[in-house]
Amino acid sequence: MLDNVWLIPLFPLIGFLINGFFGKKIKNEAVIGGIGTLMIFCSFLVSCGILMQLIGLPAEQRVFEKVIFPWIHAGNFKADMAFLVDPLSAVMIMVVTGVGTLIHLYSIGYMHGEEGFYRFFAYLNLFCMSMLLLVLGANMLVMFIGWEGVGLCSYLLIGYYFEKKSAGDAAKKAFVMNRVGDFGFLIGLFTLFWWLGSNHNIWTINFMEIKAASHFLPYGGVVTVATLCFFLGATGKSAQIPLYTWLPDAMEGPTPVSALIHAATMVTAGVYMIGRMSFVFIKAPETMLVVAVVGAATAIFAATIGTAQNDIKRVLAYSTVSQLGFMFLAMGVGAFGAGIFHLMTHAFFKACLFLGSGSVIHAMHHALHHGHLHDDPQDMRNMGGLKKYMPITFLTFLVSTIAIAGIPGFSGFFSKDEILWQAFANPYHGSVNIVLWGIGCIAALFTAFYMFRLVFMTFFGECRINPKVKDHLHESPLVITIPLMVLGFLAVFGGYLGMPKLMGMLPNYLEHWLDPVFELANEYGKQYAHTGAHHSHALEWGLMGGSVVIAVIGITIAFTLYMANKSLPEKFTTAFPALHRAVFNKWYIDELYDFLFVNPCKSLGNLLWKGFDVVIVDGIVNGVAKLVMAFSAGLKGLQSGYVHNYAMGMTLGVVVIIAFYVFR
Amino acid sequence: MVSLHSYLILSAILFSIGTIGVLTRRNAIVIFMCIEMMLNAVNLTFIAFSKFLGNLDGQIFVFFVMTVAAAEAAVGLALMIAFFKNRESIDVEDLNLMKW
Numbered sequence: 001m002l003d004n005v006w007l008i009p010l011f012p013l014i015g016f017l018i019n020g021f022f023g024k025k026i027k028n029e030a031v032i033g034g035i036g037t038l039m040i041f042c043s044f045l046v047s048c049g050i051l052m053q054l055i056g057l058p059a060e061q062r063v064f065e066k067v068i069f070p071w072i073h074a075g076n077f078k079a080d081m082a083f084l085v086d087p088l089s090a091v092m093i094m095v096v097t098g099v100g101t102l103i104h105l106y107s108i109g110y111m112h113g114e115e116g117f118y119r120f121f122a123y124l125n126l127f128c129m130s131m132l133l134l135v136l137g138a139n140m141l142v143m144f145i146g147w148e149g150v151g152l153c154s155y156l157l158i159g160y161y162f163e164k165k166s167a168g169d170a171a172k173k174a175f176v177m178n179r180v181g182d183f184g185f186l187i188g189l190f191t192l193f194w195w196l197g198s199n200h201n202i203w204t205i206n207f208m209e210i211k212a213a214s215h216f217l218p219y220g221g222v223v224t225v226a227t228l229c230f231f232l233g234a235t236g237k238s239a240q241i242p243l244y245t246w247l248p249d250a251m252e253g254p255t256p257v258s259a260l261i262h263a264a265t266m267v268t269a270g271v272y273m274i275g276r277m278s279f280v281f282i283k284a285p286e287t288m289l290v291v292a293v294v295g296a297a298t299a300i301f302a303a304t305i306g307t308a309q310n311d312i313k314r315v316l317a318y319s320t321v322s323q324l325g326f327m328f329l330a331m332g333v334g335a336f337g338a339g340i341f342h343l344m345t346h347a348f349f350k351a352c353l354f355l356g357s358g359s360v361i362h363a364m365h366h367a368l369h370h371g372h373l374h375d376d377p378q379d380m381r382n383m384g385g386l387k388k389y390m391p392i393t394f395l396t397f398l399v400s401t402i403a404i405a406g407i408p409g410f411s412g413f414f415s416k417d418e419i420l421w422q423a424f425a426n427p428y429h430g431s432v433n434i435v436l437w438g439i440g441c442i443a444a445l446f447t448a449f450y451m452f453r454l455v456f457m458t459f460f461g462e463c464r465i466n467p468k469v470k471d472h473l474h475e476s477p478l479v480i481t482i483p484l485m486v487l488g489f490l491a492v493f494g495g496y497l498g499m500p501k502l503m504g505m506l507p508n509y510l511e512h513w514l515d516p517v518f519e520l521a522n523e524y525g526k527q528y529a530h531t532g533a534h535h536s537h538a539l540e541w542g543l544m545g546g547s548v549v550i551a552v553i554g555i556t557i558a559f560t561l562y563m564a565n566k567s568l569p570e571k572f573t574t575a576f577p578a579l580h581r582a583v584f585n586k587w588y589i590d591e592l593y594d595f596l597f598v599n600p601c602k603s604l605g606n607l608l609w610k611g612f613d614v615v616i617v618d619g620i621v622n623g624v625a626k627l628v629m630a631f632s633a634g635l636k637g638l639q640s641g642y643v644h645n646y647a648m649g650m651t652l653g654v655v656v657i658i659a660f661y662v663f664r
Numbered sequence: 665m666v667s668l669h670s671y672l673i674l675s676a677i678l679f680s681i682g683t684i685g686v687l688t689r690r691n692a693i694v695i696f697m698c699i700e701m702m703l704n705a706v707n708l709t710f711i712a713f714s715k716f717l718g719n720l721d722g723q724i725f726v727f728f729v730m731t732v733a734a735a736e737a738a739v740g741l742a743l744m745i746a747f748f749k750n751r752e753s754i755d756v757e758d759l760n761l762m763k764w
Contacts, residue, residue: 640763641759641760641761641763642756642757643756644756647687651683651687
């Protein structure tokens with residue numbers, strides 16, 4: 001089975017080719033959607049087989065590299081088209097293909113009747129292929145192909161409704177911001193390659209070979225530079241400060257895209273990349289600190305913005321940014337396993353939340369369309385009381401919300417609590433750890449608050465939709481609700497894979513599973529870890545209880561504000577108008593970026609256009625032409641068109657020539 | 665016997681008359697006739713030299729010149745007829761379209 005790993009990205013590629021080239025002719029939605037879903041489902045089956053086989057092997061043998069074909073062999077540089085299967089990539093392919101299959105299935109219902117139905121499925125399959133290349137790549141170059149491929153698909157799918165200007169703009173924004181990150185990725189890659197090569201004659205970009213040579217890497221220094229560059233790449237792809245602003249705008253794409261690309265898979269690529277290169281990152285303590293601080297800052301920053309948005313998808317988008325911040329926090333404090341764990345549970349509950357919001361939007365859109373109303377189907381102020389109309393959507397949405405809020409027993413609790421605990425207890429950053437933990441806790445409080453605000457505004461209370469169309473609200477079809485139920489189930493129970501040892505009921509499967517991957521990183525970390533800090537179980541229990549209390553407080557605040565005493569939010573916004581405006585307008589970060597980067601770039605472009613291009617480049621070209629014209633204006637008088645003048649010219653010429661010879 | 669000088673002087677006079685005619689006359693046919701006169705002045709020189717030097721090359725050249733002149737006459741007259749049909753005139757002052 002392991003030898004067949006190449007099948008995993010191949011299936012979606014086939015689906016892409018079929019739907020991309022023939023989809024327009026096939027027309028039949030069931031066939032197009034069926035092909036797309038079937039292909040990714042086949043990948044899922046192969047992934048399951050590989051996972052099973054991997055489980056059957058002893059822990060230290062769970063690394064397998066498969067070279068598909070030699071790709072670039074030039075001098076010292078060698079890059080094969082090769083796939084790497086290890087516990088980490090196994091988790092990733094399971095998440096990508098599993099969640100991917102559900103979202104493909106969901107899309108058949110959600111995209112029903114869309115004009116670009118085939119286009120959508122072709123892109124979706126292409127995305128899955130790129131994402132699988134990214135997570136399976138055995139060297140940085142293959143990973144980079146996937147990295148760019150998912151960026152491209154993200155661009156194509158955000159701009160799916162390209163006739164809308166806002167969608168086109170959002171797509172461009174996402175693409176350009178990702179380019180900034182990609183630039184960092186490449187610089188990091190070259191730095192590492194060059195340093196290892198020139199100092200130790202190990203010219204490689206293969207992960208396993210770098211891992212084997214990683215003991216040559218110094219602590220800090222060049223590794224800090226390289227990892228910071230890699231991290232810049234991660235901030236672009238995974239929407240962290242400072243490159244996060246594209247993700248909320250990316251909600252212009254269809255909802256399944258938001259679920260698959262901008263919540264469950266693509267945006268976690270940065271986290272995966274750090275996990276993949278944990279043995280390099282851990283050698284740069286400064287970078288680790290930067291990662292942790294950026295992660296924590298993003299977590300709280302995005303969470304605050306999420307509290308004041310009214311668009312259901314935007315709340316979820318900021319929630320995603322915030323949760324990604326948690327993952328980076330985990331990576332930054334050296335809790336790689338916890339980060340990947342949160343990546344996985346987040347994929348479950350956030351995909352479920354996005355798909356649930358899609359189901360709500362679908363119903364709202366349908367009802368509003370029926371009544372010929374032009375209200376915004378995504379605005380939560382138009383919703384309310386939907387639980388009566390859409391019981392399945394409501395239930396799955398609710399459990400996912402509970403999961404993300406961090407109520408014990410649900411998946412999000414286990415992973416988030418693990419991250420907070422590690423942020424507190426991990427020995428790498430000394431006293432900063434407490435600060436990181438504190439920020440994480442406050443972010444968790446905000447998370448519980450805004451998520452329950454979302455649920456209360458959408459599903460509870462009286463129905464604020466125009467009463468004319470109330471009767472047209474109804475639950476979505478099975479093809480939509482089945483993925484919701486599966487994901488809802490996973491959102492509840494997915495966390496038991498990584499249950500903390502402390503609770504003692506189940507062994508922490510995921511941590512054991514990932515141990516061989518991160519073993520070396522932990523080994524390197526010991527070099528500068530602060531020793532002596534030993535935390536008792538009581539403290540761990542206490543902190544766990546604390547995070548539960550925090551979640552409950554958040555929920556209670558949301559309940560008070562949006563269920564019990566509905567005039568309070570109003571009062572609050574009138575009491576602090578400036579604060580509310582700032583949060584509502586996303587802290588004016590977009591405006592700040594416009595001011596700092598976009599407008600200067602535009603001005604520079606204008607300057608080069610009007611100053612350099614028009615004056616100098618065009619000036620030279622036009623100047624030459626003008627010079628020739630001025631010269632010929634003098635000469636053109638000679639050509640009078642009269643035979644006489646020409647004859648006279650000839651005669652005079654002959655006279656001159658003869659005179660020359662005669663009087664020489 | 666008339667000397668070579670006389671022939672050459674006559675030929676020079678004829679050539680000059682032809683040249684002045686080409687430069688001063690307006691009527692295209694007259695200009696054309698002047699050109700013929702120039703050609704024939706040259707022919708006269710050829711023959712005079714041929715006789716004087718006892719070499720037949722000059723006379724052969726004259727045949728060539730006459731052939732070319734005949735062809736030129738045919739083409740030139742045809743052009744003039746075509747021009748006249750368009751402009752109702754054969755005045756070269758009217759023939760001034762070929763300029764910038």
